[in-house]
Amino acid sequence: xxxMAFVSFVKRIFNLLTRVRVEREIQAEIExxxxxxxEDNIRAGMSPQEARGDARRRFGNSALIQERTFLEDSSxxxxxxxxxxxxxxxxxxxxxxxxxxxxxxxxxGISGASTLYSVIQAVLxxxxxxRSADRIVHLHLYDQRATPRxxxxxxxxxxxxxxxxxxxxxxxxxxxxxxxxGEDLPEQVQVGxxxxxxxxxxxxxxxxxxxxxxxDSQQVAVLSYRFWKKHYQGRSQIIGSSIQLDHQDYTIxxxxxxxxxxxxQDIYIPLPYSADARRIAGxxxxxxxxxxxxxxxxxxxxxxxGFAQETPDNFPPKFKVHLVSxxxxxxxxxxxxxxxxxxxxxxxxxxxxxxxxxxxxxxxxARQPEIAMRKALGASRLRxxxxxxxxxxxxxxxxxxxxxxxxxAGIHLVSRYLPRGTFPTEAEIALNLPVLMFSAAxxxxxxxxxxxxxxxxxxxxxxxxxxxxxxxxVGQMHVRPDYMVFLAAQVAVTLVLLTASAAALRNLWxxxxxxxxxxxxxxxxxxxxxHDGAYPRWPDRVNYYERVRREIESQPGVVSVAIAEGPLPxxxxxxxxxxxxxxxxxxxxxxxPLGVSPQYFAAMGIRLLRGRVWSDSETVHAGHVALISExxxxxxxxxSDAIGQTFVLNHGIMTGNVWTLVAPGNAGQYQVIxxxxxxxxxxxxxxxxxxxxxxxxxxxxxxFNLVIRIQADSxxxxxAIRQKVYGIDSAQAVGDATTAFxxxxxxxLGRERFVAWLFTAFAFLAxxxxxxxxxxxxxxxxxxxxxxxGVRLALGAQRRHIVRLVLSGxxxxxxxxxxxxxxxxxxxxxLFAQWAHGNTRDPLILSAAIxxxxxxxxxxxxxxxRTAVSIDPIQAIRSx
Amino acid sequence: xxxxxLQGSLDLLVLKTLSQVGSLHGYGxxxxxxxxxxxxxxxxxxxxxxALHRMEQSGWIKSEWGxxxxxxxxxxxxxxxxxxxxxxxxxxxxxxxxxxxxxxxxFA
Numbered sequence: 008x009x010x011m012a013f014v015s016f017v018k019r020i021f022n023l024l025t026r027v028r029v030e031r032e033i034q035a036e037i038e039x040x041x042x043x044x045x046e047d048n049i050r051a052g053m054s055p056q057e058a059r060g061d062a063r064r065r066f067g068n069s070a071l072i073q074e075r076t077f078l079e080d081s082s083x084x085x086x087x088x089x090x091x092x093x094x095x096x097x098x099x100x101x102x103x104x105x106x107x108x109x110x111x112x113x114x115x116g117i118s119g120a121s122t123l124y125s126v127i128q129a130v131l132x133x134x135x136x137x138r139s140a141d142r143i144v145h146l147h148l149y150d151q152r153a154t155p156r157x158x159x160x161x162x163x164x165x166x167x168x169x170x171x172x173x174x175x176x177x178x179x180x181x182x183x184x185x186x187x188x189g190e191d192l193p194e195q196v197q198v199g200x201x202x203x204x205x206x207x208x209x210x211x212x213x214x215x216x217x218x219x220x221x222x223d224s225q226q227v228a229v230l231s232y233r234f235w236k237k238h239y240q241g242r243s244q245i246i247g248s249s250i251q252l253d254h255q256d257y258t259i260x261x262x263x264x265x266x267x268x269x270x271x272q273d274i275y276i277p278l279p280y281s282a283d284a285r286r287i288a289g290x291x292x293x294x295x296x297x298x299x300x301x302x303x304x305x306x307x308x309x310x311x312x313g314f315a316q317e318t319p320d321n322f323p324p325k326f327k328v329h330l331v332s333x334x335x336x337x338x339x340x341x342x343x344x345x346x347x348x349x350x351x352x353x354x355x356x357x358x359x360x361x362x363x364x365x366x367x368x369x370x371x372x373a374r375q376p377e378i379a380m381r382k383a384l385g386a387s388r389l390r391x392x393x394x395x396x397x398x399x400x401x402x403x404x405x406x407x408x409x410x411x412x413x414x415x416a417g418i419h420l421v422s423r424y425l426p427r428g429t430f431p432t433e434a435e436i437a438l439n440l441p442v443l444m445f446s447a448a449x450x451x452x453x454x455x456x457x458x459x460x461x462x463x464x465x466x467x468x469x470x471x472x473x474x475x476x477x478x479x480x481v482g483q484m485h486v487r488p489d490y491m492v493f494l495a496a497q498v499a500v501t502l503v504l505l506t507a508s509a510a511a512l513r514n515l516w517x518x519x520x521x522x523x524x525x526x527x528x529x530x531x532x533x534x535x536x537x538h539d540g541a542y543p544r545w546p547d548r549v550n551y552y553e554r555v556r557r558e559i560e561s562q563p564g565v566v567s568v569a570i571a572e573g574p575l576p577x578x579x580x581x582x583x584x585x586x587x588x589x590x591x592x593x594x595x596x597x598x599x600p601l602g603v604s605p606q607y608f609a610a611m612g613i614r615l616l617r618g619r620v621w622s623d624s625e626t627v628h629a630g631h632v633a634l635i636s637e638x639x640x641x642x643x644x645x646x647s648d649a650i651g652q653t654f655v656l657n658h659g660i661m662t663g664n665v666w667t668l669v670a671p672g673n674a675g676q677y678q679v680i681x682x683x684x685x686x687x688x689x690x691x692x693x694x695x696x697x698x699x700x701x702x703x704x705x706x707x708x709x710x711f712n713l714v715i716r717i718q719a720d721s722x723x724x725x726x727a728i729r730q731k732v733y734g735i736d737s738a739q740a741v742g743d744a745t746t747a748f749x750x751x752x753x754x755x756l757g758r759e760r761f762v763a764w765l766f767t768a769f770a771f772l773a774x775x776x777x778x779x780x781x782x783x784x785x786x787x788x789x790x791x792x793x794x795x796x797g798v799r800l801a802l803g804a805q806r807r808h809i810v811r812l813v814l815s816g817x818x819x820x821x822x823x824x825x826x827x828x829x830x831x832x833x834x835x836x837x838l839f840a841q842w843a844h845g846n847t848r849d850p851l852i853l854s855a856a857i858x859x860x861x862x863x864x865x866x867x868x869x870x871x872x873r874t875a876v877s878i879d880p881i882q883a884i885r886s887x
Numbered sequence: 888x889x890x891x892x893l894q895g896s897l898d899l900l901v902l903k904t905l906s907q908v909g910s911l912h913g914y915g916x917x918x919x920x921x922x923x924x925x926x927x928x929x930x931x932x933x934x935x936x937x938a939l940h941r942m943e944q945s946g947w948i949k950s951e952w953g954x955x956x957x958x959x960x961x962x963x964x965x966x967x968x969x970x971x972x973x974x975x976x977x978x979x980x981x982x983x984x985x986x987x988x989x990x991x992x993x994f995a
Contacts, residue, residue: 032962036913037936039961043914044932046957067933079940 033076037069091397098398102370106402108779109366113406113450115772116359118413120446123352125414125439126421127345134434135333136266138210142175142293144300144330146307150323158328159287159321162280164314165202168290173306177292178205179278182270184536184710186740187238189251192729195536195742196234198252199272200288202280208293209267216246216261225277228257232265234273250274253538254738268432287321300330333431344762350835351507351769354500360450362776363406364457365493367399369787371460392459399458403451410450414443424764426757490784491820497780498824498860501773503831505856508763508770510849515763517691518756524686525576526612527747529566529717532575533728534742537709541738545668549627549704551736552711556604558731559713564724566716569610570703572602574712575750577687582696587643588653588676598639599688599696600656602703603714608634608683610716618650618681626702629670633677637685639697649679656699668707677701691756774860778867781817785871789813793878801880813872821864825857897930897938899981902974905948905966912953912961913939939964947973 041062048058099106137143147155160168169177179202186193206218219227228250239245249256257276278288294303307328315322378391415438422436535555542548552570560568582597605620621632640649656675685695703711717724729741796809832853904919905911911919917930942948947970953963
């Protein structure tokens, strides 16, 4: 459209909107005309009445004229545009296959990109509802260990820390499993104890009621939205009623909004400050605006060094403080996956646009003679451009609209299947409108651009050149270079996505078939928590745990019960420095220690390879014995017998605190009495780290997990277990049951499955795009060269010559695309290496992908090639 | 002039008038055409306005409000550059047409 026509177009639309003003102006113009005639008539000697009558007669029906004039000012363009659009729809309906592919490409591109970007925005960029969440940090203390320790402060230390300059406030926090008492059976609930300033710090108002603040007493509680829904069915009357935790009454003063899920607790109560050096709490802080992490770390280090001198037990020796932002804590390595997925889906959007461009270009190419003919018959350049513009517009709008619907559906799908535990629960996944508009705009623009390309070319070129093709025998010998580039780009992106998908699938397969070393079938774990300060003497505590274990084992349906320090594998535990007595060793040696009861190995199904398991009596008498995993044996005793050897383990909790009781005489030295098989302890597809198993009684925590092998269904078992525990001590609570499969799913299976499915879907979409791209290029090519092929066949060309002619144009583009794809693949492999071991560079995967791509390309070429060889020479020569 | 005049001849007359006079309102155009054709042609006054507005939308002419000699407000039209080009095209095609018709009339 030339600029003038565009201005006029806009003016006419504007005129429509200001109809009254435009009509008044026309009326004034007509009245002026009549008045001028009246003046002349009077001057010629008529009476005023006569003069007016004559003027009106001469002018004609002024109302009708006014109406017609207004129509000239406004609607004409719409009539033309309307007919262009009608024509465009007829054209599109005439080739449904083309239309469907183009619309589907746009829709997939738009919906894919906006869905995934929305997810990234929701879970990576802005997941938290808290005020200035990007500046909230957690503090890690690093010594030479691989896993850091959290900063823990006593009450007075926290008060000093909170007012530190350059910090915009801080909160102290601790989490407990407590017993919800005063109801049927004690139920274990997760209680977050927050310093009284916490809700001010977060700046998220309560959903109903209010949150606690500095002036509140200690005996108030704020419920989480989830707990309120689950336990109170969302009744708002509960505000003001009381709730009992560990036999202490708290008044419910409010319910937090749905997105306030700070550390996924059920109930939030005030954290009492205490001067007791053994009562410590975790710390979160908000750093001041403009402060970088390294700057803040340098400022905080002296303060924390001072705290470490006050309470050396709470700090590792020679530590460095490291700030971790909330996002890093919440997302961890899933971030890389999302970024890779986003790159992939952006590539897909690009591919969709390229595909539409190819389709439209190929179509435009085939229509060059038609356009030239229409031009020769008198269609103005503007008309032709207008018509093609309308076609591109209709196509893009259809694709865009479908894409928006698909994006809405996509976001529902993704938020349902996005594995829990891989992103913060605060995140609310919703369609991001600006992003949706952006990708829709890109697709629509690319559609219109590609539609106009041939129009501009055709409307510029003289008729003879283009229409000449109709009469020329030999068509273009080669595919136009712009197609070649697009086709190569498509093939390259498809290849990268195919290899990525294969790598992800192989990863998933490896995870599914990982050697667990234990049997996850009919295996559950149940949390067991002592209420604050229960069984403060070591022998009482161990006896309590032993009794619970025995009682539950006697329950029908239970095969065996063990006590374990950690959750079920493959969840990672903290490592501890390890050395062998009598050997000089590197201080950086680390193993994963796990306190368990001797039944653990039988209950889990972990095979004993050598030696023996310790006895219950060794547990209650704090026997300094240990089993080592096969990985530990391989690493430390590859050629000698490990059994009978002694190692030293520095737990870092040797002194214990209120909650942790260390066995009398525990010097951190253990004698190896047996070797057991490995099981994954750092995630399913990560290498197994050396592990050691110790009697859990050596360090008796106030919580443990019961690992229970059951006969079959566990649904009624949990209640029975709660009753048993209640029978032993009515103050203690039992948590929910988790199956081994839940843990596996959460640990990595869910994520791997999600990634693998997404990549596979992307790869197949990409494959479909390139197939259709190639197919449409070849089809139009064959149509254009029909006459030439006819002549060649008539002159005795063999069918294979024709097939070669058809394929020769595109094979170069495909080969180049594969080449570029391989290079891009190598470039991307470092990204994949961050989360997957099955990397994309794997020659097996790469060659399989290339083979598949070549095969599909041949398949796409099959139909056009068959059309080409089945051309009837006589008809082909006559037909045009 | 007859109601169904030869297509485009009104446009041609308006464009030519404006090219000669410069700036003129609708009524003036009517008078000028009548005077310049020695009263041979008369424009149907009402149908002038849709034509004027169409030509303005096509960018051939421009309009602005001004005052007549008698101090009355009226809308004045003037030719644009593209209007000048259009005038040439229209003149040529009209000559063509006239030549064609004359030929037919002479030899039929």
